[in-house]
Amino acid sequence: MSNRTLSIGRKVRSFFGYKTMALYHRAHGENNDDLIDQLKANNVITKARVEQAMRKVDRKNYCSSDPYKDSPSYIGYSVNISAPHMHAVALENLEDKLVPGATCLDVGSGSGYLTACMSLMVAPNGKAYGVEHIKELTEIATKNINKDQPGLLESGRVVLVFGDGRKGLQLNESIQFDAIHVGAAAAEIPQALIDQLKPNGRMIIPVGKEGGEQFLEQIDKLPDGRVERSVKMGVRYVPLTDASLQYDKTKHRWPLVNYLLRKGYFHRRQQNDTKWN
Ligand SMILES: C[S@@+](CC[C@H](N)C(=O)[O-])C[C@H]1O[C@@H](n2cnc3c(N)ncnc32)[C@H](O)[C@@H]1O
Numbered sequence: 196m197s198n199r200t201l202s203i204g205r206k207v208r209s210f211f212g213y214k215t216m217a218l219y220h221r222a223h224g225e226n227n228d229d230l231i232d233q234l235k236a237n238n239v240i241t242k243a244r245v246e247q248a249m250r251k252v253d254r255k256n257y258c259s260s261d262p263y264k265d266s267p268s269y270i271g272y273s274v275n276i277s278a279p280h281m282h283a284v285a286l287e288n289l290e291d292k293l294v295p296g297a298t299c300l301d302v303g304s305g306s307g308y309l310t311a312c313m314s315l316m317v318a319p320n321g322k323a324y325g326v327e328h329i330k331e332l333t334e335i336a337t338k339n340i341n342k343d344q345p346g347l348l349e350s351g352r353v354v355l356v357f358g359d360g361r362k363g364l365q366l367n368e369s370i371q372f373d374a375i376h377v378g379a380a381a382a383e384i385p386q387a388l389i390d391q392l393k394p395n396g397r398m399i400i401p402v403g404k405e406g407g408e409q410f411l412e413q414i415d416k417l418p419d420g421r422v423e424r425s426v427k428m429g430v431r432y433v434p435l436t437d438a439s440l441q442y443d444k445t446k447h448r449w450p451l452v453n454y455l456l457r458k459g460y461f462h463r464r465q466q467n468d469t470k471w472n
Pocket of ligand 1: 432
């Protein structure tokens with residue numbers, strides 16, 4: 196896009212406000228296939244196995260507001276389902292680790308969308324774990340996945356765990372993963388997650404303080420156990436934090452406020468703040 200087009204865009208946005216901005220530059224599919232077609236056309240999805248997984252997992256089963264728009268959407272408890280382009284970026288970078296038979300972990304599994312995609316990529320004999328620190332979100336993700344991909348949870352190919360993802364998956368002390376995705380920004384990379392990477396394993400994690408500069412990083416554990424870090428891009432994510440800091444139940448008592456939150460009203464108002472995780 197030319198600088199001239201960008202500057203016209205900024206003027207239009209400042210005149211009409213945030214709603215125009217949302218319409219102005221976000222891809223918006225008519226349905227899930229259309230959204231995936233647009234992500235492919237923009238070279239966000241380049242790998243066939245990522246495309247196949249994202250076509251199968253219908254985003255409408257994971258969020259109620261604008262599921263086919265390339266932006267985050269509010270799912271409750273002060274968080275969003277991430278934007279489709281960020282899910283695609285994560286899967287593209289993990290693709291050669293998310294192979295049939297692999298074991299993988301989605302930290303901050305939220306709506307369950309990415310856990311389901313990861314599980315399809317490691318099928319038929321691989322396993323995807325999701326860890327989430329808001330219990331209610333694990334229940335919502337269970338419903339979402341059962342609706343979208345019946346059998347994944349029942350067969351044990353997806354396992355959702357309630358817990359603090361900064362401590363890794365605490366189900367089984369010896370568990371290690373071929374691939375780890377972290378869906379919230381860590382001020383420091385948690386050592387427990389590095390420890391739970393297998394040799395040759397890879398983690399994709401946003402790193403940086405809340406409100407400050409954040410970068411999506413790729414962490415590769417080499418066969419000899421050494422760790423290599425590489426920066427992929429600048430991002431904006433909610434923090435990997437304490438449940439009580441993220442979500443204060445007393446603020447969310449009002450039914451009308453909850454209704455508007457579910458419909459994405461406040462989220463649309465916040466879009467100018469570029470929380471595009
Ligand atoms: C931006 S949301 C993304 C959720 C999910 N990837 C999706 O697209 O639906 C970040 C998620 O991380 C979770 N989270 C934040 N801190 C966490 C922690 N310490 N342990 C586990 N989950 C955490 C939030 O509750 C939220 O579900």
